[in-house]
Structure formats: structure tokens, C-alpha cells
Amino acid sequence: MLITKEENANQEFRGIGKIGPAWIFTMLCLFAVFAFGVFGYSRQVVIGETVTGMRTIGVGGAVWGLYIVFVVFFIGVSFAGISISALIRLFGISYLKPLARMAELLTIIALSLGACCILADLGRPLQGLMNLPRYARVMSPFFGTFTLVISGYLFASVVYFYLSGRADAATLAARTNSKLLRLFYKLWAFGFKGTPDDYNRHSNSSFWLSIFILPLLITAHSTLGFIFGIQSSRPGWYSALQAPGFVIMAAISGTGFIIIIAYAVRKLLHLQEEITHKSFKWLGILMMILTVIYMYFMIVEELTAHYAAPEAELEVAHQVTRGAFAGLFWTTVACLAMAFLILFIQYIKGKTILGLHVLAGVLVNIAAVFKRFIIVVPSQTHGTLLPYRHGSYVPTWVEISVVLGLVAGGSMAYLVFVKIFPIVPLKSGGHDDGPLGVDLKESRFSHMRRLTAFGLTLLIGVSVAVIGFLLSARIGTKAYLDPIVPFSPVIFITGVMTSFISAIVYEIVPVSKK
Amino acid sequence: MNMKPADSTENKMLEISEPAEGLGRKSFLKLLGAAAVTGWIGSAFGSEKKKAPQGEWEKVGDGKKRKWGMAIDLDLCSGCGSCVVACHVENNVPFTGDDPKKDGTEINWMTLLPLRQEGEGQLTPLPCMHCENPPCVKVCPVNATFQTEEGIVDQIWDRCIGCRYCENACPYSRRYFNWAEPEWPETYKQALNPDVATRPGGVVEKCTFCVHRIRDLKEKVRAEDREITDDDVRLLPACAQSCPAEAIIFGDLNDEDSLVSRLSDSPRANRLLEHVGTKPKVFYLAKEKPIGLDRKES
Numbered sequence: 001m002l003i004t005k006e007e008n009a010n011q012e013f014r015g016i017g018k019i020g021p022a023w024i025f026t027m028l029c030l031f032a033v034f035a036f037g038v039f040g041y042s043r044q045v046v047i048g049e050t051v052t053g054m055r056t057i058g059v060g061g062a063v064w065g066l067y068i069v070f071v072v073f074f075i076g077v078s079f080a081g082i083s084i085s086a087l088i089r090l091f092g093i094s095y096l097k098p099l100a101r102m103a104e105l106l107t108i109i110a111l112s113l114g115a116c117c118i119l120a121d122l123g124r125p126l127q128g129l130m131n132l133p134r135y136a137r138v139m140s141p142f143f144g145t146f147t148l149v150i151s152g153y154l155f156a157s158v159v160y161f162y163l164s165g166r167a168d169a170a171t172l173a174a175r176t177n178s179k180l181l182r183l184f185y186k187l188w189a190f191g192f193k194g195t196p197d198d199y200n201r202h203s204n205s206s207f208w209l210s211i212f213i214l215p216l217l218i219t220a221h222s223t224l225g226f227i228f229g230i231q232s233s234r235p236g237w238y239s240a241l242q243a244p245g246f247v248i249m250a251a252i253s254g255t256g257f258i259i260i261i262a263y264a265v266r267k268l269l270h271l272q273e274e275i276t277h278k279s280f281k282w283l284g285i286l287m288m289i290l291t292v293i294y295m296y297f298m299i300v301e302e303l304t305a306h307y308a309a310p311e312a313e314l315e316v317a318h319q320v321t322r323g324a325f326a327g328l329f330w331t332t333v334a335c336l337a338m339a340f341l342i343l344f345i346q347y348i349k350g351k352t353i354l355g356l357h358v359l360a361g362v363l364v365n366i367a368a369v370f371k372r373f374i375i376v377v378p379s380q381t382h383g384t385l386l387p388y389r390h391g392s393y394v395p396t397w398v399e400i401s402v403v404l405g406l407v408a409g410g411s412m413a414y415l416v417f418v419k420i421f422p423i424v425p426l427k428s429g430g431h432d433d434g435p436l437g438v439d440l441k442e443s444r445f446s447h448m449r450r451l452t453a454f455g456l457t458l459l460i461g462v463s464v465a466v467i468g469f470l471l472s473a474r475i476g477t478k479a480y481l482d483p484i485v486p487f488s489p490v491i492f493i494t495g496v497m498t499s500f501i502s503a504i505v506y507e508i509v510p511v512s513k514k
Numbered sequence: 515m516n517m518k519p520a521d522s523t524e525n526k527m528l529e530i531s532e533p534a535e536g537l538g539r540k541s542f543l544k545l546l547g548a549a550a551v552t553g554w555i556g557s558a559f560g561s562e563k564k565k566a567p568q569g570e571w572e573k574v575g576d577g578k579k580r581k582w583g584m585a586i587d588l589d590l591c592s593g594c595g596s597c598v599v600a601c602h603v604e605n606n607v608p609f610t611g612d613d614p615k616k617d618g619t620e621i622n623w624m625t626l627l628p629l630r631q632e633g634e635g636q637l638t639p640l641p642c643m644h645c646e647n648p649p650c651v652k653v654c655p656v657n658a659t660f661q662t663e664e665g666i667v668d669q670i671w672d673r674c675i676g677c678r679y680c681e682n683a684c685p686y687s688r689r690y691f692n693w694a695e696p697e698w699p700e701t702y703k704q705a706l707n708p709d710v711a712t713r714p715g716g717v718v719e720k721c722t723f724c725v726h727r728i729r730d731l732k733e734k735v736r737a738e739d740r741e742i743t744d745d746d747v748r749l750l751p752a753c754a755q756s757c758p759a760e761a762i763i764f765g766d767l768n769d770e771d772s773l774v775s776r777l778s779d780s781p782r783a784n785r786l787l788e789h790v791g792t793k794p795k796v797f798y799l800a801k802e803k804p805i806g807l808d809r810k811e812s
Contacts, residue, residue, distance in 0.1 A: 048694025048715050055618030058687035063678040123676015123691065123716025131675050135656040142655035142679065232790055233649055233685035385685045385787055386627060386640075391618070482657050 014422040015269050016172075017181075027415060030408040037405010040398045041120060049123060053396045058388035062380035066395040067121035069372045070403050073253065074114035075149060075224055076246070076368060080254025081107025082157045083217055085164070086210035095278040098424045102265060103258050104161045105417060109410045111154040116409075118145075120402050135482055136489035138473040141230065143489070144223025151493040152500075153220045156213050159500045163202060163209075163507055166192040168426045181420065190508050197442050197511070205503045221247045228375060236316035236379035241301055248294045253368035255287045256339075256361035263358045265423055274424060277352040284357050288343040291364065295336055312385050319382045320374055324392065328370045335367035442511045450509040457502035465495025578742075581665040582723055583767035583795040584754075585777035586639055590761035593637030598624050600756035601641075603705075604724065606712045608696030621690040623721040624753050636800075639762065641753060642667060642688045642721035643786060643794030650680035650689060659718075665767075665795060666723050674717035681718060685790045689720045723764070724751035744772040767795060 043051050055061020081103035088096050122128040136143050169188035176182050192198055222243040228234075229242025259280065266275040305317035320329050339360040346352060381391040417423070442450075468491030472483040483489060601607065601624040610616040626637040644667045651659050651667060658673040659680055681689040695715035698706070706712065709726040713719050727750050735742050747765050749755045754762040765774030774797075777783065782799040 049691075050616055050619055050693040055693075056620070056687075056690055057681055059620060060618040063681045063691060121677070123678070123718075124674070124714070127673070128675035128677070131656040131658075131673055135658075135673065137655060137657050140653050140655040140679070142653070142677065146655065227679075231649070231653075231683055233683055380682065384687050385790070386687065387629065388627065388687055 014271070014418075014424055014426070016419060016422060017178075019419060023415065023419070027412060030412045030415070033408035034405045034412065037401050037403075037408065040401030040405065044120075044398055044402070051396060051398045053394050053399060055391065055393075057380050057391065058384050058386075060389065060391040062377050062391060062393040064121070064376055064380065065393055066373075066399040066403055067117055069369065069376050070406070071114050071117045071121065072224060072246070072372045072376070073369055074110045074117055074406075075145075075221070076250035076372075077254050077257050077365075078107040078110035078114070078153075078157075079217065079221060079247075079250035080258045081105070081110075082153075082160060082213055083251070083254070084258065085160060086214050086217075089206045089210045090214075093282065095276060096282060098271070098274045099258060099262050099279055099283075100164065101161070101425055102261050102423050104157060104164070105414060105423070106254075106257060106261060107157045108154065108161060109413055111150065111157065113406045113410045115150050115154075116406055117403070120406075133490045133493075134487050136472065137483075138469070141223055141227040143472075144220070145227065147489060147493050147496070148216065148223055149220040152496045153213075153216055155497045156209070156216060156500050159503055160206065160209050160213065162188070163205060163503065164425075165421065166190065166202070166507070167194065167199070168422055170194055171426055172422075184420070191510055193511075195511075198507075201507050205506050209500075209503050218247055221250050228379075233385065234379040235310070235312040235383040235385070236305070236320075237375075237383075239301070239304075241297055242375075245294070245297050245301075248290055248297065249368055249371060252287060252290045252294060252364050255283055255290065256364040256368075259283050259287070259357050259361035260365075263354055265418075266354075269424070271424055277354070280354055280357050281352040284343045284352065284360070285347060287360065287364065288340060288347060291336055291340045291343070295333075295340065298333070298336075312383060316378050316383045319378050324382070325374055325378050329374055332367045332370040332374065335363040335370070339363040339367070446509075446512045449512075450506065453509050454502050454506040457505045458499055461495050461497070461499030461502055463495070464498060465492055468492030468495050579663075579768055581767040581795065582644070582728070583665070583765065583774050583778065583797065584641065584644075584723070584751075585763045585774045585783070585797045585799060587759075587761040587763075587777075588636060588638060588798055588800040589782075590759040591637075591639065591757075592759060593626060594758065595626055595637075596756045596758060597639050597753035597762060598622060598626060600752040601721070604707055604710070604752035605722070606696075606706050606710050607719075608692070608712075609698060609702075611697070616693075619691075619693040621692070621719065623690070623719070638798070639753065640686065640688065640786075641751075641796060642723070643686055643792065643796045644721075644723060645792035645794050647791060647793050649683040649685065649790075649792060653679045653683045655679065659720075662725075664728075666725055666728075667720070668722055668725055669718070669720060671711060671713045671717050671719065676716040676718065678718060685787050685792060686794075689718050691718050692716060727751065744769065748773055 052065065052067075053061075054063055054065045057063055084096060084103045085100045087093060088100055119125040119128060132142075132146055136146055166189050169185045170192040171194075173182055173185035173189055176185060225243035225246030228237040229239055232238045262275055262279065262283075266272060302317065302321065305313055306321070309317060319325055342356050342360045342363075346356060377393050381393055468488050471485050471488035472492055474481055474484060485491070602622070605623055607621050607623055610620045624639060624641050627640050629636060629638040644665060646665065648659075648661060648667050651661055654660075655677060656673055656675055658671075658675070659667065659669045662668050676691065678691050681687070681691060692713055692715045696712060709730070728747075731742060731746055731750065735746070744765055748763055749757075749760070750764050751762070754760075754764045763774050763777060765772040767775045767778060769775060777799060778797045780799060782801060783797045784800060785794050785797060787794075
């Protein structure tokens, strides 16, 4: 036992360290799926990507398939976590507070899975890891995915997650019996004493982080949409609606995912008192509004594509609504419509039935996967501008096992975390319950030192980011060139990361009484 | 011949970091570090030309502003397919064989497509269009595909990470991915062209306008101390050389007297998918306009 029995019984520690047979069984099942995914990927590495269902465009296939669908899906799911945390902080939505940490963890894991999925798609993943940092070009929409999403957005989420967990880590460090865990908690808390000053500082830093993360979030999801939206060569992709559509769909599926996870956590950890119906109601209304917006987008999209579209656009649109992809398309529509109706009726009746909310969450996520499939595939198989023969794409067991393996891996990471850190913030660590320790008044000198350190880190971060961007972008020269300095994309990313580290610096510079 | 770009950074660092005689270990290390840093930064702000990812052959250039282009006369073309075969052999394009599992993975730098569908079928040879405004180059995340100063859309095989974004960006679908490691029949392996690098599995490849032949020609005329003439290049690429009807003509579009630029001004001249705005440098000559071909805007 890591935590004393009585405390655990009080539900104060959310079941940390309590490893039961159900948990072990689930982990074993997930590990089996994960291992099968690794096996599938090994076939792809050994034999080549011929084992996937993907084929050359014009010779009967699509060059992007299930992997890209799930890159978009995983990165989409990540939307909910950090945006919900930011909304909680900016607008003070207190009844969502218990959901903040599980949402943030979802963001971090989903983004990591998205990155793995990109690597699974690459023909030469090792060269990808080497050449992307070395030569990444600002002109390519992949630059946005690679720097903003994977590095900036993921890192910002980690910083946010780390800082908001410090108070709980401090509490746990004082109570745990295991030496290893104590070290882990102490490192996480890193000098958090629980004074009012500590809480104030965290309040400040999370406010400013939220303000910076929200626009970064929109930009990151838009660049993902631009990957498709700015390709005039692919009928069905070339649309200004792509970027906003990606942002909204990401928000829908992310919110749906949070509802599912929150329900599971509430059930398994018996947290009926903390995660209330109100939290679900709020998420339900948010998802309902977003679903309406997305259905409006879809109507606009299909109307434009069917009314007086160029030949090739019309061909793709017909394939989607009444051709090879009609089944997927109408399932998507049905899922979205049903999810909307479920939420809308509950809203009208003023009731919140959790089971139905979860059902809506599942439905929108099925819709999210199918819709991404409809975006990615038909424009390649049926969207050639020259009269090449039409192709088809069906994912093989390799692709499916790799994707399922990734999902299993992510779930395992989630389950492990749940057992070493409270997935729902502790009551005693919350600001509402008063500070933990003695009040250490910070001296003027100490305060100035903190501000200087913070300001310097931020200044260095921003300047390095700007320099890195200019070195990579080569503004004013011919665009098709390498970065001025090799690895300058790394300089840019380092700058972005350092800027976010400044928030950590602001919080952890030790207080001195002098 | 390997067509990797010369890495000026590494070369420079090697040159500078030669240890001077009589230096102590410490000062040598310091010098080494300083040299590495100056080499790194110096190479960055060195001349523009050096940093552009261009093939070795650019170095033997004769300072002329060229724009290589091609004209394909569809009224002469009989659709025999010898250009397809010649291209395959010249450029070491891998075979996929009869295995049905490999359907859809075949690679054809030059292919035949029935563009004129009404009436008698007209098979049209399709090389890479070497667009002046190439969408594939725009989207490449690592600059593996690029435009040379002479307008050829070339590719550094070894830098490609295999994301296949360029394949999606190409409106003509003229790019091919190596879905597996390339294979050739055992006897064929001995006949691979030594002038063209074979590509590893997992990279995208495409027509290069036989850029290695242009490089060889430049070396040859330099040795002979003369200029490249239109006669030298008219049938230079393998496809043009093999065409029995001489329907494929290659040359410098910037040279007003070259055959290819005269043909490109012909009223019969069209370009493929002009409305996409890629400005292809391959011109199709046809009395009747085939599907997908647009009149050249002047």
C-alpha cells in the first residue's frame, strides 16, 4: 500500500496505488492489443508499405489512408483537454474543475498518439525524425503540424498540466509511504509550499497561459485543416471551410471523449459527489451547439459541391453522397443528427441522463472518424483531374492493428497515470479549502528576482523563436530554399518551448525572506 | 552517379578544423570549437547559390539562363509506348512483377493516358510537367523536391521522408511512391544505368527530364570548348531519343530559335490543366484539342 488504508477509504486519494484484479486484467488486454499493433507495424517495416491498403493515386488507390485519418482524429481529440482547462480558468466555470486534469491528460496522450501515427504513415520514419528538424520548411503546411501542434501545443499542455498538479503533488509527498513515489511527488511539487502566495502565483500564471494557449490551439487545428484546404489539385479538399471545419470537429469529438472518460472515472472511483450532473450538462450543451455548427458546415459544403461545381468536384461529391462512400457519409450524418437530438431533447426537458450523454459522446466520435475518412480518401481515389482510372481504398489488418495498438498504448498510459496521481484534483489541495502550510511573506527583493528571472526567460524564448522562424522562413528570398542555418526549425521550437517554460520559472523561483 | 547535394557545411568544417602545428590540446580544442561555430554560421550567410539544394551538375553550368521544356506532337505520336520503356530502362525504375498483392504499386515516370476519349482513342505520353509553379515543391516539408535554376523539378531521393504529400499535391498525378524496397530480376540488375541513383523503399520518385544526361552534356561541351546547341539537346531525354516518330522534342524554352520554343508558340500548342495555374513546361501539339488540354494563354 502506498497510501494508508483509512485515507484511501475516504476517497481522498482517488484510488492511487490501489491495484485490483480488474485493473491488471484490463492492462493485460490492452497490452495484448498493443503488442499486436507492434507486430503489425513490424510487418510494415520489414515488407514495406505494400502491406497497407494504400496505393498510388491514378494507379488505383489513395496514398493517404487510415493513418492520416487517425492523425487528424487523435489531434482532434486533444482539443478538448487544454481548451476546457483554459475555459475553466478564464471564465471561472467551477463545476468543470474536477474534469480539468483528466482532460489535460487526454490532450497530452492524444497528441503523442497523433505524432506516433504520423511516424507510422511515413515511408522512412527515421529520416523523418532526422530531416524534419533539420530542413523543415515554413512554406509546407506540415511545418505547422510539426512545430505548432506537436511541439508548441503539446509542450504548452505539458507545462499547464505540470503547474496545475503541483499543489496535489505537495500534498501527496507529505503523505505517501513509498520512497520512490515521494521523490516523484517532490520533484513534481518542486518547492510548492501551499502558501497563499503560491496559489496566487499559480492563478496568475494559469491565467496568462490560458490566454496564450487558446489562440495557439485554434492556429494548430487550422494548420491541420490547411494540409487539405490549400490543395487545389484535389477536388473536394480545396475549400476555405476546411480549417474552421477541422477546429469545430476537433472540439466536438474532444468534448465527446471527455464525457466518456468523466463518466468512467465517476463510476469507477465513486466520485458521484464531485463530478456532478451539472458538469455533464455543461459539456452536453457545449457539444450540442458545436454539433449544430458542424451540421451547418456540412450542408454548406454539400450544397456548394452539388450545385454547379466543376466536373471533378461533382464527381467526388457524388461518390460521397450516393457512390462508394455513401454508407460512411450517411452514417456520419445519422450519428451527428442522433447525438444532437439526444442532447437537444434532454436540454428541452431540463434533464441530464448520464447514459444518454455518453451515448452521444460515442456517436460523435464514430462520426468524427468516418467524416475524416470521407475528407481524406474520396478526393484521392475519385478526384484525379486527368482521366485516370478510379481507385479504391480499404485499410488492411496492418493499418487497423497499428491504430488499435496506438489506442491501447494511450489507454495504458492513462491507466498507469491514474494509479500514481489523482486524476481528479484533491479536495484538500484546492485553493477553496485554504492553504496547506505556513504563510511565508515574500520579500520585495525575492519578488523582483522572480520577475526578472521570468522576464528574462520569456524574452530569451520569444527572441529565439523569432530568430529561429526568420532563419527557417527565409523571408525576402526565393521560397524554395533550405533554412539559412541547418536545424533552424529546432531553434524556433526551442524558442517556443522556452517561452512557455517562463511560466514554470515564474512559479518555482524559491522565496527568500531577506 | 549519386545526385546528392554537396553539403558545403561539412566540407567547410573539415577544411577549417585541420589542426595547426605546435598547438596545445586545449587551444586546439578551442580552435576546433570556434571553427565549427564559424563554419556553421559562415556557411549560413555564405552565397545564396551554395545553399540551394542543387545537384552536382549545377557546378559545371556555363552561366546561361536556360529553361528546359518539352513539346510532344500528338499528331505524330502513335502511342507505341517506346518512350515508357526507354524511360524505365534509363532511370532504373523498379519492376513490380505479376504479384496481385502489388497491384497499384507500379512506378511509371512516363505513362500513356487516353486523353482523347471521343472518336478514336489517343494515348498521350505523360512525363512530369516540370511546372514553373510546382505545387509539389510548395508542400514538401523537408525541401527534398525543389526547382533547379534551369527549371527542372528535381528530387533529392535521400532526403525524402516518404510523407507522400507531393503525390497528393500534383494535379497530374505524376509522382510515384516506392511502396517497398525496389526489386529487379537478377539478370537485369547488371544492366542498371550507373548514371542514375536507385531509390530506396519509402521515397517518392518522378521524371527528372533526364537531368543526368544534361549534366553529362555540359561536361562534354566544356571539354570540347564549345556551347550547347539545340541539336545537342533536341532528342536528349531517353523518351525523346527512343520515339520513332520524333514526336517528343526537348530544348531550351528561353532560346527563341530552339525547336521546342518555336513549337510552343505554334497555334497547335496546348498545356495540360492550364486552369490549375501550375504553368507546365510540357507542350502538347494537336490539331484537335484533346480532353484536359487547354489552349496556351498568350
